[in-house]
Amino acid sequence: MNPVAVTGMVKINSKDMDSIISNLNEHIREMRFIHDLEKLAIVGVGLLLSDADIHFPVGSTDISLYIGIDNAIEGIKDEYFNSVITYGILGSSPLLFPFTSPNALTARISIAFDIRGESITIPVKYSCDDVIEYAIECITGRYSRMAIAGGIMSSGLRNKGLRAEFSLLEDMKRAKERVACVYQHIDAMDNPNNRE
Amino acid sequence: MKNAVVITGIGLVSPIKPFMGVDIFWDALCSGEDAIKRAAPPVLDMDRKWLMAGIDMSGSQAGLQSGCPEDKLQSLAEEALNRAMMDANLEGNLTIGLTIGTVLGNILLKEKRLIRNKGGNITGETEMESLSYINSFLKAKYGLKGPGISVSTACASGTDAIGIASRKIIAGRSDIMIAGGVDVLSDFAVIGFHSLQALTEKKVQPFDKNRSGLALGEGAAFIVLEAEEKAVKRGARIYGKVLGYASRADAHHLTGPHREGRGLTDAINQAMFQANLKPHEIDYINAHGTGTVYNDMMETKAIKASFGDVAYNIPISSTKSMLGHSIGAAGVIEAICCLLSIKTKVIHPTINFEERDPECDLDYVPNKARQEEVKIAMSLSAGFGGQNSAIIFGKS
Numbered sequence: 001m002n003p004v005a006v007t008g009m010v011k012i013n014s015k016d017m018d019s020i021i022s023n024l025n026e027h028i029r030e031m032r033f034i035h036d037l038e039k040l041a042i043v044g045v046g047l048l049l050s051d052a053d054i055h056f057p058v059g060s061t062d063i064s065l066y067i068g069i070d071n072a073i074e075g076i077k078d079e080y081f082n083s084v085i086t087y088g089i090l091g092s093s094p095l096l097f098p099f100t101s102p103n104a105l106t107a108r109i110s111i112a113f114d115i116r117g118e119s120i121t122i123p124v125k126y127s128c129d130d131v132i133e134y135a136i137e138c139i140t141g142r143y144s145r146m147a148i149a150g151g152i153m154s155s156g157l158r159n160k161g162l163r164a165e166f167s168l169l170e171d172m173k174r175a176k177e178r179v180a181c182v183y184q185h186i187d188a189m190d191n192p193n194n195r196e
Numbered sequence: 197m198k199n200a201v202v203i204t205g206i207g208l209v210s211p212i213k214p215f216m217g218v219d220i221f222w223d224a225l226c227s228g229e230d231a232i233k234r235a236a237p238p239v240l241d242m243d244r245k246w247l248m249a250g251i252d253m254s255g256s257q258a259g260l261q262s263g264c265p266e267d268k269l270q271s272l273a274e275e276a277l278n279r280a281m282m283d284a285n286l287e288g289n290l291t292i293g294l295t296i297g298t299v300l301g302n303i304l305l306k307e308k309r310l311i312r313n314k315g316g317n318i319t320g321e322t323e324m325e326s327l328s329y330i331n332s333f334l335k336a337k338y339g340l341k342g343p344g345i346s347v348s349t350a351c352a353s354g355t356d357a358i359g360i361a362s363r364k365i366i367a368g369r370s371d372i373m374i375a376g377g378v379d380v381l382s383d384f385a386v387i388g389f390h391s392l393q394a395l396t397e398k399k400v401q402p403f404d405k406n407r408s409g410l411a412l413g414e415g416a417a418f419i420v421l422e423a424e425e426k427a428v429k430r431g432a433r434i435y436g437k438v439l440g441y442a443s444r445a446d447a448h449h450l451t452g453p454h455r456e457g458r459g460l461t462d463a464i465n466q467a468m469f470q471a472n473l474k475p476h477e478i479d480y481i482n483a484h485g486t487g488t489v490y491n492d493m494m495e496t497k498a499i500k501a502s503f504g505d506v507a508y509n510i511p512i513s514s515t516k517s518m519l520g521h522s523i524g525a526a527g528v529i530e531a532i533c534c535l536l537s538i539k540t541k542v543i544h545p546t547i548n549f550e551e552r553d554p555e556c557d558l559d560y561v562p563n564k565a566r567q568e569e570v571k572i573a574m575s576l577s578a579g580f581g582g583q584n585s586a587i588i589f590g591k592s
Contacts, residue, residue, distance in 0.1 A: 061444060061462055071326050074306075081310050081384055084240075089387045097388040098450045098580055101299055102327065102348045107581025110445040116462065119445035119583060120356060123301075123327035123346040130345055134360065137367045143442070143470075 004136050005175035006184040008052025008168030014040050014161035020047070027056070031112065034095055037072055037162065041105040041152055042112045044164035048148060049113065052168040053180060057114035064117035064144035066135040067106045068128035068151030072162055076100050105152065118144055124151060128165065135169055136186060146170040201362040202592055204432040205284025205374075205420030206532050207276045210519050211413055215255035215275070218283075222536045226565040228547045230518050232400060232411045237383035239307045246395055249413035249520030250381050268414075269302045273330055273378040276416035277338070280374060284420035284432060293342025293370040294335050295361040297353025297377035298524040301327040303384050330378065342370035350579030351484070352443070353377055354417070354527025355587050359441035361421050371426055376418030379524040385412055392451060394488055402485035402514035402546050403492045403560045405553035410486040413520025417528035419535075424592070434592040435535040439572065440471030446582025453490055457498030459584035460576065464502040467586040473572065475506040478588075480537055480573040482530045483560075485514025485546065486521055491578060496556045498576075498584075511568065513561040517547045527577045527585070534573035534589045541569050 012020060014036055021029060021043055028046045033039040049056050054063070077100045084092045098104045103121040110119055118138065122131050128151035135149035150166035175182055206218055211231035213220045231249040236242055238250075253268060256275055273296070286292065306325045323329060328346040335344045343364050347357045354377030361373035379385075389395050389412060396409035419435075427434060444466065446459035453460075468475070483495055500507045515530055522529060537543050542565055549562035570591075577585045 061466075064443075065445070073327075074325060077303075077306060077384070078310060080388070081307060084383070084387055085310060085314050089242075089244075089390065092387055092391055094391040097391060100384075100388065101350055101580060103350050103579070103581045103583060104450060106349075107445070107450055107583070110447040110582060111449070114447045116445050116447045116459065118443040119349065119581070120360070120443060121348050123348050125326070125328050125332070130343070134345065134363075137363060137369075141363060141367060143363065 003172050003185040003187045004139050004169050005172040005182045006167050006186065007170055007175050007180040007182055008048045009183055010044055010048040010051060011163065011165045012044050012047065013163050017043060035076060035099050037105060037152060038099065038108050040162055040164045041109055044166050045109045045113060045148060048166045048168055059114045061117045063115050063146045063148060064138060065106050065109055065115060066120050066131050066147055066149040068122045068124040068131035069102045069105060070124050070153045072152055072154035073102045139169055139171055145174065199366045200424035201365045201421050201438040202424045202427050203419050203435040203535060204422055204427050205280045206435060206535060207279025207283055208415065208417035208529055208532055209251060209272050209276045210415040210529055211249035211251050212519060214251045215257065222540065225515065225518060225544045226542050228518065228545050228563065230547060232520050237386045238381060239304060239311065240383045246386055246390065247411040248381055248386065249411060251414055268304060268380045269330060269378060270333065272380065272416035273334060276376060277334060277374065277418045280418035280420050286372065286420065290371050291342045292340045292372045292374060293344060293364055294331055294340050295345045295347060295357040295373060295375045296331045297347040297357035297527065298327060298330060298379055299348055299350055299353055300379055300382060300385060300523065301325065301330060303382040304380060307383055342373065349583045350581050351521065351523055351526060352577035352579045352583040352585040353524040355531065355575060355577040355585040356443055358419065358528060358531055359443065359585065359587055362438040362441060365421055365423050372420060372422040374418055374420050375528065376416065377525040377528040378416035379414060379522055381412055381414040385523065396487060399548050400487040400517050400520065401548040401550065402487045402517050403553065403556040404549050405551040407487045407489060407492060409488055410516065411520040413522040415522040415525040415529060417525050417532055419528060419531060436538050436589045437592050439473065439588040439590045440467040441587045442466035442470065443585045446584065448582050451580050453494045453578055454582065455494055457494035457501065459582055460495060460498035460578055461501040463584040463586040464498060467588050471588045473588065475503040478510055478572055478574055479570040480543055481510055481512045482534050482573065482575040483512050483514045484576050484578045485516055487516060493555050495576065495578065496558055499558060507558055511543050511559050511561050511566060513544055513546045515544065527575065530575045531587060531589065534575050537570040537573055538589065538591050541567060543568055543570065
């Protein structure tokens with residue numbers, strides 16, 4: 001059985017966003033964002049796809065998204081409901097409401113890059129280890145061919161912005177076929193579904 | 197060798213006969229009982245009322261001991277989890293994991309905090325407001341030592357929680373997984389859906405020509421999943437088997453579904469592929485069926501695209517005409533309906549069906565339950581952000 005290859009990695013902080021975005025391609029530079037979290041998610045995945053040498057828009061179900069998010073989303077909910085309290089039911093923004101659900105970030109990534117595979121958002125507490133583990137299981141279980149796995153975190157970063165970390169995971173055989181740069185390989189866990 | 201995953205326990209609390217057990221719930225649902233009523237949201241003092249399906253907690257055993265509405269999420273989840281665990285007769289030293297789908301978590305707690313702080317500092321959320329809290333809380337309280345995953349994929353959260361749990365068993369991560377979904381009615385959700393003009397002012401009429409929107413609901417539902425081999429060994433009662441599951445993104449729009457149902461078609465096709473099934477082998481589809489113009493149209497198109505002419509022969513029904521839309525819980529409640537159809541050979545109706553829509557021209561089991569043998573049933577979920585999930589259950 002082939003191990004899982006890590007063929008792309010990115011780690012960014014929201015404080016560095018402006019300098020990063022100016023170096024990205026036009027497709028991303030011209031996007032309009034409702035919220036900083038959305039911007040961080042899209043810029044992070046844009047960098048990741050470039051790093052993994054995957055062209056976008058992807059336009060297929062080949063890549064899946066497994067995205068973790070901690071309490072960073074709670075601030076949007078607070079902002080939304082505080083508007084309701086202050087200005088009444090018409091004081092709330094219909095544009096902001098969808099962003100009160102964490103899957104909006106995953107959805108915006110899927111829309112921005114036309115990624116049509118699995119789309120799973122996992123609320124996490126401190127780390128995205130569970131997210132990465134599930135993404136690996138989805139590749140070894142052959143539910144997904146490639147996976148963008150990682151997350152957006154605010155924990156422990158008070159006044160230091162938000163951070164996003166994403167990896168591109170794929171079957172080692174596939175990575176070799178497309179001559180991808182392999183940063184690391186992960187020996188797939190003993191998955192009974194994959195015993196030869 | 198692939199582990200087959202079976203369901204050995206179910207438990208739910210829904211707006212219909214909430215604390216009276218699954219059999220009474222099922223009889224009421226099949227008789228077309230409508231739980232949707234006009235009511236005010238729970239926390240803010242508002243004159244305005246909307247159609248919604250709420251749960252009166254007075255019959256709860258896990259109970260709202262304090263009488264505080266912010267405990268409702270926890271109480272509903274505990275009640276349904278307890279019922280599922282008892283139904284599965286779980287005993288001994290088993291590794292049990294937990295996946296829970298929720299979209300808003302303990303939103304009532306947040307509403308109360310923000311109202312208290314009106315005009316002031318909006319920071320300072322508590323640990324209990326976190327979406328992962330309910331999973332951590334229940335795992336600790338019930339000593340569940342297996343994997344714990346929270347899922348928040350909008351209205352597909354419950355279905356994805358079951359799919360993830362079944363994959364954890366297939367991957368050998370846990371002997372047993374409990375998968376569930378929970379969400380409560382809140383001012384937050386009512387106002388949000390109202391602002392998007394998604395709520396009906398008349399009645400919930402899935403697939404009807406005059407459908408005008410959804411009504412929000414609430415609830416909690418859990419199912420116990422385990423590897424077939426181990427379930428048989430411990431003599432567990434088996435409701436059915438998970439045959440296939442898939443999630444797919446529309447990659448189209450943040451709130452509206454892809455008009456041709458592209459993502460849902462992909463999800464159905466992938467779940468069918470995993471289950472190694474042909475279209476004529478599906479006996480029943482429990483639809484997402486919200487009663488909104490676009491969902492029901494795209495869902496019909498997706499079913500036709502996946503099943504071809506066979507689509508016209510498959511009975512399809514929507515629980516949301518009676519229970520409203522319980523968001524994170526909906527997918528699990530609907531999965532339980534599929535399992536109960538397999539068990540009882542009855543398909544629940546889609547109520548309030550009055551006029552046929554030329555664009556929704558399939559068999560939606562209008563207004564009256566139907567006796568029919570169901571060996572294989574599919575449940576569909578779709579949600580904001582272009583979420584789409586399909587899961588297939590079969591007779592064991």
